[in-house]
Amino acid sequence: MAHCIDFKSTKLSQLYGEYSFNDRTMRERLPSSIYQNMKEIQERDGTLTLEIAEVVANAMKDWAIERGATHYTHWFQPLTGLTAEKHDSFISPTSDGRILMEFSGKELIKGEPDASSFPSGGLRATFEARGYTAWDTSSPAYIQDLNGITTLTIPSAFISYRGEALDKKTPLLRSMHALNKATLRVLKALGNTDTRKVLTTVGPEQEYFLVDKEYYNKRPDLRLAGRTVFGSMSSKGQEMDDHYFGSIKERVLKFMHELNQELWKVGISAKTQHNEVAPNQFELATIFDTANLSTDRNQIAMKLIKNVAERHGMAALLHEKPFAGVNGSGKHNNWSICTDDGYNLLQPGDNPYENAQFLLFLTSVIKAVDIHASLLRLSAANPGNDHRLGANEAPPAIISIFLGDQLSSILDTLVEGAEHNHRDSEMMEIGINVLPNFPKDMSDRNRTSPFAFTGNKFEFRMVGSSQSIAGPNAILNSAVASVLNEVADRLEGSENSLEEVKKIIIESYRDHRRVIFNGNGYSDEWLKEAEKRGLPNLSCTVDALPELIKDEPVAMLSSLGVFSRAELESRLEIYLEAYCKQINIEAAIMIEMAERQIFPAVSRYVHELIKSMSSQESLGMSVTAQKKRIMQLSTHLEQLLSSLDSLRTVLAKAQQIDDIPEQSRFFRYQVFPSMEELRVHGDILETLTEQERWPYPSYEQLLFGL
Ligand code: ADP
Ligand code: MG
Numbered sequence: 001m002a003h004c005i006d007f008k009s010t011k012l013s014q015l016y017g018e019y020s021f022n023d024r025t026m027r028e029r030l031p032s033s034i035y036q037n038m039k040e041i042q043e044r045d046g047t048l049t050l051e052i053a054e055v056v057a058n059a060m061k062d063w064a065i066e067r068g069a070t071h072y073t074h075w076f077q078p079l080t081g082l083t084a085e086k087h088d089s090f091i092s093p094t095s096d097g098r099i100l101m102e103f104s105g106k107e108l109i110k111g112e113p114d115a116s117s118f119p120s121g122g123l124r125a126t127f128e129a130r131g132y133t134a135w136d137t138s139s140p141a142y143i144q145d146l147n148g149i150t151t152l153t154i155p156s157a158f159i160s161y162r163g164e165a166l167d168k169k170t171p172l173l174r175s176m177h178a179l180n181k182a183t184l185r186v187l188k189a190l191g192n193t194d195t196r197k198v199l200t201t202v203g204p205e206q207e208y209f210l211v212d213k214e215y216y217n218k219r220p221d222l223r224l225a226g227r228t229v230f231g232s233m234s235s236k237g238q239e240m241d242d243h244y245f246g247s248i249k250e251r252v253l254k255f256m257h258e259l260n261q262e263l264w265k266v267g268i269s270a271k272t273q274h275n276e277v278a279p280n281q282f283e284l285a286t287i288f289d290t291a292n293l294s295t296d297r298n299q300i301a302m303k304l305i306k307n308v309a310e311r312h313g314m315a316a317l318l319h320e321k322p323f324a325g326v327n328g329s330g331k332h333n334n335w336s337i338c339t340d341d342g343y344n345l346l347q348p349g350d351n352p353y354e355n356a357q358f359l360l361f362l363t364s365v366i367k368a369v370d371i372h373a374s375l376l377r378l379s380a381a382n383p384g385n386d387h388r389l390g391a392n393e394a395p396p397a398i399i400s401i402f403l404g405d406q407l408s409s410i411l412d413t414l415v416e417g418a419e420h421n422h423r424d425s426e427m428m429e430i431g432i433n434v435l436p437n438f439p440k441d442m443s444d445r446n447r448t449s450p451f452a453f454t455g456n457k458f459e460f461r462m463v464g465s466s467q468s469i470a471g472p473n474a475i476l477n478s479a480v481a482s483v484l485n486e487v488a489d490r491l492e493g494s495e496n497s498l499e500e501v502k503k504i505i506i507e508s509y510r511d512h513r514r515v516i517f518n519g520n521g522y523s524d525e526w527l528k529e530a531e532k533r534g535l536p537n538l539s540c541t542v543d544a545l546p547e548l549i550k551d552e553p554v555a556m557l558s559s560l561g562v563f564s565r566a567e568l569e570s571r572l573e574i575y576l577e578a579y580c581k582q583i584n585i586e587a588a589i590m591i592e593m594a595e596r597q598i599f600p601a602v603s604r605y606v607h608e609l610i611k612s613m614s615s616q617e618s619l620g621m622s623v624t625a626q627k628k629r630i631m632q633l634s635t636h637l638e639q640l641l642s643s644l645d646s647l648r649t650v651l652a653k654a655q656q657i658d659d660i661p662e663q664s665r666f667f668r669y670q671v672f673p674s675m676e677e678l679r680v681h682g683d684i685l686e687t688l689t690e691q692e693r694w695p696y697p698s699y700e701q702l703l704f705g706l
Contacts, residue, residue: 004254004686005261012264019067019150019422020144020267021060029059041137043197044177048137053105057656060141061090061103064152067143072103072152074111074133077168078118079574081382083299084158085152090263103152109135111156118158118220119577121570131160136169139296142266146307159666164567168470169292171562175477176200176291178560183337183345183485189491190357190501197340199455200477203288204298205272207329207465208305209281209317212705215253215697216315221589222702224465225582226319229590229675230598232683233325234700246275251706252282255312259284262304267296278326279703288334288457291473298331298469314706320384320464321686323699325681329389329465333472336457336482337361347456356372360501363411363508364483365458366401370515372479373399374536375553377450378473378544380462381575383582386540388464391520395450395461397544398516398530398537402449408516415510448521478562483508485560541579542668546661548572576664580654585669587651587675594644594682595694602685605693606633633688645676 004098005015017024026035034055040046064072073085111133120131139155158167165171176199183198216222221229248256252570256273263270269287276283284305286297302318309316318620321328337345345361348354369376377399380389388394403411446452450462463472487504514533519526529536538544547553557563563571613626650670657663686694697705 004258012013012213015261017266017267019145019265020319021063021141022267023138025063026056026059029063030056030187031139034704040650048109050105050109053135055105055110057103057105057108060108060152060154064143064150065090065101068148068150069143069152070109072154074113074135074156075153076156077295077468077470078166079121079168080119080578081168081466082429083303084113084118085151086111108154111154116644118166119574120160121573121577130634131158131166133158136173136292138290139293140267142300144326145265147311158652164570167473168468169295171474172290172292172295172470172477174562175474175481175560178481178562179337179477179484182481182488185488186360186484186491187339188208189488189497191497194337194341195343198345199338199340200291200473201288201336201338201344202294202295202473203286203334203457204335204463204469205283205285205332206301206305207276207283207331208427209278209322209329210255210309210314210706211280211317211702213310213313213315214700215705218697219702220593221586222317222322223314224589225586225705226317226585227322227387228324228699228702229586230593230679230682230686230696231323232686232701232703233452233697234698248275249274249706250314251314255308256282256284256316258311259304259308263301266300268301268358270301276327276329278323279564280706281327281329288336291335291477293467295470295473301385302466318466320382320466321387323703324387326703327393328384330388330389330394330461331463331465331467331469333460333463334454334457335473335476337459337661344456346458356498356501356505359411359414359505360487361454362407363505364487365480366403366515367508367512368476368479368483369399369401371483372475372514372553372556373515374538374544374547375475375479376460376472377462377536377538378541378547379475380460380464380467381538381541381544382464382467383541383586384466384580385462388466389462390539391694393446395535396521396526396530397539398521398535399450399462399515399668400521400526400530400535401515402446402452402460403516404446404453405518407453408513409519411505411509411513415506415513419518443481446521449517450521453512473531474562478557478560480584482556506516511597540668542576542661542664545572545575545579545664573660576660579664580660580667582654583627583671583675586649587647588669590675590678590682591644591648591651593696594640594678598682599640599644601693601695602637602640602689606630606637611635629688633685634690636681636684638662640678642686643674643678643681647671647678650674 026038030038034052037046037052038056041048044531045127071087072088073087075083075085079083084095089101091099092102093099096293111437113133136155136157141152141154144151144153157173159170160166160661179200180198184195187195219228221227222282260270270284271287272285275283284301286301288294289297305316305318318329320330339345349359377397390397450460452459453462460472460476463469486613491500515535517526549572554565554568557568558565609630613630617623653668654663657666688698691698
């Protein structure tokens with residue numbers, strides 16, 4: 001049952017964070033010395049001892065019990081891309097038959113789920129099944145409230161006993177650490193002694209679809225694969241652009257109201273909501289925070305979107321491409337670097353000196369994105385996103401950066417000035433001093449770029465709507481950290497750091513401006529132009545993923561301590577295997593739907609048509625139209641059956657391949673096209689068959705039926 005809070009009687013400012021063991025709660029509930037210790041631990045300046053954990057665990061338990069919890073769980077993010085939890089109750093029986101409610105420091109710090117069934121890609125031999133979960137002190141514990149059933153939930157990392165990451169959080173934390181270290185080195189070399197810590201900030205924008213639950217339940221493809229594998233386009237799609245930013249329907253608004261209230265309760269700053277481009281497509285944006293918190297919160301938000309939709313008789317689809325022919329869903333990942341004293345390093349400054357620093361960081365990101373374009377590309381690869389990237393709706397599969405004309409021309413001028421006057425050091429001198437004051441609003445009106453500078457942050461737009469943002473941010477942080485380490489090496493070894501800054505800006509931009517593209521990323525010209533520039537174009541998941549274990553990325557990621565080679569190899573295997581499983585499921589569903597529902601339904605319809613034709617004929621009426629329709633139907637029915645047979649054959653072959661990389665290529669290049677072929681005939685049959693007889697709800701019902 002839906003339960004909407006009335007904000008006339010409940011104060012939002014009081015509700016906000018009520019279910020989050022956040023800073024305010026810690027200050028209220030912990031002795032001040034322990035609170036201080038916790039702050040230091042969160043800043044990575046202190047060590048977590050069992051004594052501290054004991055006090056925190058006890059306070060958390062009391063706080064959770066007051067909110068109705070009987071259980072706690074470590075909550076972690078295995079490589080399935082989903083989240084996992086195992087609940088334990090607080091009860092501890094006493095000898096006289098009663099119970100105490102207990103939660104120890106040890107239990108808070110470490111959990112031991114039986115984790116043998118989580119993918120580990122060979123990292124954890126199955127006899128050594130027990131990886132462990134470790135409390136992430138930097139992400140607040142919270143209360144999960146599932147329609148009144150509350151559970152104390154503790155964000156955790158998931159690690160093998162040898163210390164290898166088995167999850168998405170661990171490498172993200174390592175990458176934030178690497179970026180912090182590298183950026184601090186650069187700042188220090190520039191004479192900054194105030195900044196103690198540098199944070200990666202991320203604000204994700206989440207897209208999703210809502211469909212009526214009754215229709216959803218009748219679509220095995222939506223239920224089991226998250227997307228429609230058959231479905232002919234309704235007569236109206238998104239061509240009228242009347243959904244985008246349109247007024248939100250009451251039913252959806254009620255859902256959003258409850259979703260916001262659930263998010264706010266756990267301290268997630270749901271800020272913006274609106275209709276998206278496709279019918280029944282929506283977006284939720286939260287306010288940015290550190291990458292780790294934003295990742296956890298986005299996972300919570302995805303789960304809440306699903307749960308709350310359910311309570312409102314709807315199903316939320318987070319898949320990247322639930323429907324052919326209308327836009328898919330992505331997750332814009334807004335990203336920047338910020339100092340602990342509140343300075344956004346990608347914010348143009350107020351004077352030439354600040355602008356020099358800004359340009360140094362800006363061009364370092366440009367360089368990082370150019371060098372590690374393939375890694376970034378693969379960080380957004382999954383079977384769902386294969387339907388989106390490069391399909392004239394989402395950014396292309398080619399990584400490029402939108403900078404905007406003003407910034408591009410400032411940088412072009414710098415480079416050309418330097419090249420033109422390379423013998424004239426006097427001219428070099430003025431390079432940075434003549435920078436114009438930067439306009440404050442260089443906001444981006446280009447929606448086709450996969451990686452856009454939007455005034456004071458970059459927006460990575462390739463990320464898929466169902467993905468965890470941990471992966472893309474771990475890669476982005478690492479790529480930038482590795483470039484900043486090189487910058488720091490140069491600055492630390494130079495006599496005149498400002499002079500060196502200029503040189504670095506110019507060189508980075510000169511050598512990597514091929515990745516800048518301010519034009520229309522959806523155009524065919526860009527494909528050709530990108531090829532000329534030598535930019536990688538990895539069109540699908542199985543082509544992109546193997547880049548992960550090439551020597552260069554392995555060297556970069558392992559030298560930063562973000563991923564070891566073994567961790568990367570295991571990830572590659574897990575993700576390729578997941579790809580195979582997903583396509584296998586989709587193909588099996590298609591076979592099932594075509595064989596057991598579409599074929600029988602159409603056959604019955606043909607039979608009816610033949611019956612009515614015969615009776616008309618016996619009355620001497622003309623039956624040309626019926627005859628023609630019957631012939632059409634039977635032709636496509638035959639084609640449906642023959643493509644069904646082909647799909648069945650290739651699928652059986654695919655299932656027999658042992659080598660996972662080979663199997664994934666077979667799925668992509670043999671099974672997948674065969675599915676598309678089958679779909680063509682299924683969809684044509686849908687348009688030729690009487691609506692009442694079609695076994696599934698139509699696109700029209702799914703996309704407009706709310
Ligand atoms: P859009 O035009 O794309 O809707 P918004 O200004 O609404 O852009 O911001 C989108 C997201 O970017 C929000 O989640 C916002 O909090 C986030 N954001 C803003 N500033 C930063 C920053 N410095 N670092 C990371 N994310 C940011
Ligand atoms: Mg955006």
